[in-house]
Amino acid sequence: MNVYELENIFGVINNSGNICFAPDGISLYSCTGNRIHVTNLQSHVSSVFPVETFRPIKLIAVDSRNSVILVIDETNFGILISVATRTVLSSTNFKDDVLCVKFSPDYPLFALGFEKKIEIWRIPVLTRPVSFTLVRQYRSFITNSKIIHIVWRKRRVIAFTDENRGLILTSKGEIKHKIAFWKLPVVACEYINNHLYIVSPSGVCASYEYNKETKNFEQIEKQLIIPPKNRIHFAAFGGSILAANIDGEINIFETTQFTKLHAYKYDFKYVSLAVSNTGNCIALGNKEYDFLTVYEWKTESYLMKSVGHRTAILSQTISPNGQYIATGDGQGNLNIWMIGSGECIASFNIKQEGDVGEDCAVRGITFAPNSLSVIGVGGNGKIMVYDLIKKKCYRALHPDTHQLDGIVIEPRDGDIIAAYSSEDAKIFLYSIRTSKLLDVLTGHAGPITDICIHPVTSELSTSSWDKTVRCVNFLNDLQTEVIDHPAEVMSISVNSIGTMYVSACRDGYLYLYGCDDKSMIGLIAYRNDLIGGIKLSTSAAPDTLRDGSSYNPTQIMARKEKYVSSVKFLADNDEMVVCGGNSKYVAYYNVISKSLVYKSFVTKDYSYSNIYDFVTSKKLKQNLDKKTKKTIQTKSIYVSPAGKTLSILTDAGVQLYTSGNHAFQPYCLSEAITPEAALEHLSNGNFLSAFIFSVHLNDKNLINQSFRSIPMEEIVSVASRIPIALLSRVLEYLTKEVSGLLFHRAVFFTAALLRFHINTLVKPNISLAQTAIPSSSEYLPHLRNLFKALNLTYKKMSTQSQQALALLNMCLQMSHFLIKKESEKESDEVRSECEKKEEMSESEIEENIKEEKMSENESLEDDIQENKSNEKSHISSNDMSEEND
Template structure:
C-alpha cells in the first residue's frame, strides 16, 4: 500500500474569522478557515482549500487587482505573500503586532497595512512597479488617536481614506505633495466601520458603528486635484529647510494680511470678518476641502425590533452605487446612494454578521457570521442564494463514508447530521431532527439510507433519495445511545447504551425493537457488524474491559467474551471479516481472530501520539503522554494497515502483521489551538508562576473568565472562553483506498494520494522503455505495447496506448492480458474515466475486461472495483442531468419543427390555391372578351344580312 497521502481539502469549516475577498472576475470568494484559506468557485459549484497553512488563525486577506497575489496576515501579525498561480508562499514578513486591515490600491502599485493607529504603504512586487523585493516601505501615516478600522483607496490610487475608532476619518496623499498633507473629517459619534470613495470621484461616504451615514462632497475633481497638489521634488537639505521657512512665511503673510485688512477696534464684527478672510485665504492656499451633504441614521429600522443594535459590517459597490450594511441582529439592508433609498432587507440568522462584501459587478453580496461559521452569497436582484453553507457550530464527533466514496456524512455536538459531496466539497443536505449531540453515524451498504444515534435517546434513519427521516428507533425505557451499526444487508440496526449498558436491535423495514441484548457491565462505546455478506456477527466493546462477539440471528445468550485488559474505546472489523481490532484505554491496539477468539498481535502506540502540554496544565507533556490512548481506529481497504488517532494532532498508520509504525501525519500546526507545544514559553513564566493560570477578566468583576473549569474538555456551556484543544474524534478510510478523512478540531480534513509525477514502475526490465512502446504501436502489436506501458506505470503513456487500440480489437486485447495486468488496467481505467471525454470508448474497455476476467476469483481487488463504481456513478449523475435537459430541449425543438412544417404546408397550400384562382381570374376576361367579340361579329353579320 502506498502512503504518499497529502492534504487535499478541508470540509465542515466554512468560515472562521476575518474578511472575505472576491476574485477579480467575481466568480469566486476567498474565505479564511482557521489557519487555512478556502476558495469557493461559485460558477462551477466547487471549493478547494489551499495546501499551505499558517501558525495562527488568519484574520485579514487582501487580493491584488489582477488576482495573482494574495496577502494573508494571521492574528500574531505574521504576513504571507501568496502566489495564486502556484498556491505557494513566496515571502513572509513579521509585523510587531496584529494587523487591523489590509487593502491593495486599484492600480496594483501599492498595498496599505494598518497597525494599531499607524498606516504603512508598501510597493507591490511585480511588473507594474518594477520592484521585486517584497514589503518595500514607501510611506507611513499616523491614522488617528485610536486604532484604524478601515482603509479605502480612491479610483486613481492617489488618495487613501483612513477610518479610525476615534470616530474620525483622515484623507492622505500617497505621493509627497507640496500643498497637501492630510485632511481630517469629523462628525460621527461612534467608531468608523467603513468609508468609501465614489467611482472616478473624490466624494466620500463614511459609516459609523451606531448606524450613522455621512455623505461628503469634495471641492475638487480628480483632474483638478492633479493641478492643485503638485508632487514635491526631492530637494536637498538646504532646499528643504528653505521650503519649510517659506511655508512658515506664507502662514505669517496670511495672518498679516488678515490683520491689515481687519481693524482691531471693531469688536466682534471685526473678529468675524477676520475669520471669513482667514477662511478665504486658507481656501486660496488649500483649495482641497470637503463639505458634508447629509447625514442618515441607518440603524433606526433594525432598532424597531431590538434595542442596542450595532452596525457590524458594510460594503459599497461603486459601479451600481448600492450600499450593504449588516447589523448585530443578523439582518442586512441594501441602500441606493446618494438618495439612501432602501431597496432590500433580509435577516439570515440571529447572530451578528461579521463580514459583508460585493463582487465586482455588484450582483452578488457575500455575508459571513463568525459565531455559527456561516457563509452565504446572495443575489439581491433575483433574491436567490448563490451559495449557502454552514458548518457544525460545535465539534464534529463522527463521520462515515458512503459505499462508493462519493458522500461523507458527519454528525456533531450541535445535534445535526450533514451530508458532504467529496467532489464539490459542499454540504447539500442537513438533518436537524435530533435534539442532542450525535454520537454515531453509518451508511447502509446500498447507499439508500443512513442511520445516526444520539444522546437524545433516538436512533434515526434518513432516506437519501427524498432526504427525510423515515424511521425513528427508540428503546422501551429512555436511554442515551453512544454508538450505532448497520448489518451488511441493511435490514438490522443496533445501538449501544451509554447509561443502561444494553444493546438494542431493530428491524429497518418494520421499525420494531427485535431484541435487547444484555451482557455488558459498563457503557457500550463501539459496535461493528461483520462486512461479509454471509455473516451476521456483531462485535461490541465496552468500558467493562471486555469485547463480546454476538450472533444476531441466534439467542442473545450465546456469545463469546474477549478480555481486553483495559477499557475499550473502539472496535473495527477487517475487510475480510476474519479479524477485529480493539483500541483500549491503555494506548494499545489488540488484534483478535474471530473464529478462534485468540489474540493475534498487539500494537503499542501510546508514545506515538505525543500529546503536548496545555497552557493551564500543572504537569509536563511527558506526563500527559502516559494518559494518551487511541479513541478511533480504522482498517485500510486492503486490510494490511490500521489508521489510528486520538487526543493529539497525530494520525498514525500501523502495519498489522509487523505491529510497527509506518507513517505519522500532523493534521495541523495551528498554535491558536491548545496542546501543540511540548513546553511552555518562558515569557509566560513569571515569579508568580504560569500567567495562563492567572484569572483575567475582560470587564469589571463578573465579566468573562479566560480560564476553563478543571476537567472540562469541550466547554462548560457558560460564558468562559478558552483555546480549543487539538483532538481527532474520528478517522475513516475511503472505500476506494485513495483517501482518508479525519474529523478534528479544525474540521474534516481530507488526505488523498499524491497524484503528482511519481515514477513507480512494476516488474520493470531493461527492454521496457517508452520508445519500445511507440515502436510496438507502429507494428500494431497492441497487447505488447499495453503490457509495457502498464509496467512503466505512466498514466499518459497508458492512455496513449489505450486510445490507439482499434475499437473492434479491444475484446481480443483484454483476453490476452494476465490477471495481474488486468487488475492494474482496471485501476487505470477508473483513473482515466474521471477526465476523459471518450466515455463510451473506456466503458467498452471496462466491459470487456470485466467480462473476460471477472469470473475468476481474486483477479480484481475490492478497491479497484469500488473506484470504477465511484467514477461511473459520478458520470451517470452528471450526464443524467444533461441528458434530461437535452431531452426536453430536443422535444421542444422537434415540436416547433413540426409546427413550422405544418404552417409551411398550409401556407404552400394556400399559395397554390391563390395561384389557381389568379389563373382563373386571368382566363375569365379572355373568354368574356372572345365571347363579346364573337357576339359582336354575329350582330355585324346579322346586320349585314
C-alpha cells in the same frame, strides 16, 4: 502506502477573520480557524489551503491580480501565500496590532493600519528579495487615533481614523486633510472612477472628487439613504454598487446618485458584507453563527448557502459509495455534505418534543449500504432513519434506554442495525424493514466504548471499559467469544477482508488478533509516538512556580494521558492502521512490521492549550488568567470503503484527507509512452500495446479508438495480457462501454478479462514489494458497478452477458468479499492455471480455445452415444423379459 493530504474541512465554514472576493468574482475566500477556505462559485467546489497559521486568522486580503493572499493572525504574524501553488512565499511579524489592510490596485504594495501609525510594505517579486520590505512609515501626525479604513489612489493612501479624520498620505510628505466631519466613524469607503465614496453609520453617503489645483477632495454630492432612526451596521462597495446592512435588511444602491436598486431581509441582524468587483454578487457572513451566503441580486438567487455547526461536532461518518459525509452536533443537527464539492445537500434534526440539553445530541451516524438513507442516534435514546432523496424521516425506533452512543449496520442487505448504549452496556438489534426489536445483547460489566461489524461473517464486536472485547454472530446465534485485555479497550476495528482485528487500549498498545481463532498475532506500542503537546494545567499554584523553570509534573502527567480513542484499518491497504486520540498527532502503523510509518499534525494552532511541546512556569502563569481552555484531540476516524478518503473528527471540524489521485499513474511510465506511439502501434496491428498506452495516458478519445479497433478474434488475447496495475481503470472503462452501442464487444472483452484475471480479483495483495499495485479490495466498487451494468444488458445479448454475470458472481461471492470460502488447493490450482494462461502466446490461446470447443463437441457426442447404447440395452432387456414371460 498512499500519503493522505488535507482536502477540505466540513462542519466549520466561517468562524474567524473576514470574507473577500477574488478580483474576477469567481472565488470567495473565508477563514476556517487558522486556515483559508476557498469556494469556486462557478463549479460550486470548495477546498482548504494546506497552509495554516499559528493562531486563528484575523484579516485576509487578495491582490488585484489574484496571485497572492496576505493572511494576518491574532498575534499579528503575517504570511504571504501563492494562490496558484498554495505555498508560503514569505512571512514576517508586524508586532503591533493590525486593524486593517489594503492592497494597491496598480503596484506590488500594501498598506497596514495600526493604532498610531500607517505602514507601506512591498510584496516580494521575482526581481526583488523574496521577503517583505518596509517602504515607508507614517506616525508623526497620528497621535491617539486608530486607522480603521484604507483606500488607495494610485501611489497615495487615503486613511480614515476612528476620530472621523480623513488623511491623504503621499510618498513625498504627509498632508493632513479633514475630508468629513461626522459624529460617528466611517463605515465603508472606496475610490471608484476618480471619485471617493464614504458612508456613515447614520446613513449619510457622500462622494468627493480630487481637485488637482487645490490638491484636496471637494464634495460633489451628499445624501441620506435611510430613515433617521435606522442605522447602517456594515457596508461594502463593489464596482458601482453599494451594499448596506440596515438593521438586518440588505439594501443595494448605485453610487452615482445613491438610488435604491434592490432590498431583501435576512434572518440575522448583524452580518458582514463583501461585494464582488463586478457588483453582481454579495457575500454575507457571520462568525458567531458560522454561516456564509452568496446572493446574486439581479437574478434574486443564491449561489451558495452554507451553515456550519454552532456547537461542537460529536459524530461523523463516510457513505459506502464515498460521495457523502455526515456530521452531527450537540443541538440535534445532522448535516449531509457532498465530498467532491463541499456543499451541504441535506440537513435534519433529531430533536423530539421534551428533549432538553444533551438529550438531542447526535452521538452516532451510519449510512445504509446503498448510501440512499442515513441513520442517526442521539442522547434521547431514539433511532431515526432519514431518506436522502425525499429529505424526510421514514423510521423512528424507540429502544428501552434513555441514551444511545453509537450505531452500525449489517453491510450486506442493510436491514439489521445494532445500536449500543454506553451507560446501560446494552446492544439493541433492530430490523429497519419491519421496525421490530430482534434482540438485546448484554454481558459487558462496564461502559461500551466502540462497536464494529465483520464485513464477511457479520460478526458483531464491542469494546468496553471492563477490559474485554465481546464477539457474537447474531445471524447464526453462535456462542459469544470474550477476548480479555490488560487495560480498558477504547476502540476496535476490523480490516476490509475480514482476517484481522485491532483494538486500542489505554495502556499504550494496539493489540492485533485473528478473526477466526481470536488468537493474538501482534502488539504495537503507540504512546511514545503520540507524545507532544502538554495540556496547560490550571491546578498548579502560581506561588510554587519559579520563573523560567520547567514544570516537570505537568509533562509526566501529559505523557500518561496520551491514549488512542479511535483506530481504523486503511481500506486501500489492509497492512496499515491509522489511530488518533488525546494528542495533536495522528499516527499510521504497519501491522506486518509493527512499526510507525509516519505521523501528521491535526493542527498547529497554538490557541489550543495542548499544542505546546515544552511548558515553563512563566507560560503557565500567563495562561492561569484565561477563562476558557480549548484542547485539540481526535474524536473519531473513518475511512471510505474505496480507501481514497479519510475523515478525522477534531475540535476544529471534520478534516477530510485524500490519497492524492492523479490523472495518470507515474510508475511504469516512460518517455516512449506517447499518443503518437499508441497510434503507431495501432496502425501496425499491435493492438495490445496501443490499448495499454492509451489507458496509461488516460486519454478518452485514444482509449475509444484503440479499444474499438481490436478485431473480435484478438479480444481474448488482449484481455488475457492486461497488466494488473491497470485492471481497475479498465474495469471502469468497460462499465461505460457495456451500456453503450458496442455492448457486444464490451461484454465479450469483460468475459475474457474476468476469466483470465479471476485470481487477481479474488486474492488480496499483502506483499510489501507491491505497494504500487492496488489491492483486491480496490476492485470491489468497479465490480459492483460492472455487475449492475451487465444486468441491464442481459436482455440484449443473453449468451455472453450470462457468462460474464456468472464470473462476476463468482468474484463477488469469494471469501474476500462474502461468506463463502474456497480451499487452499482449489485457489492454488486456479492461480496456477491463470498464470499459465497469462504466459501463453496468442496462437496458443486460440488453439486452446479451439481444443476446448472440440473437446466439448466430443463430450457431447460421447454423451449422445452413451444415451443411445443405454436405450438399446434397455430395449433388449425388455425383449428378454417378454420372451421369458
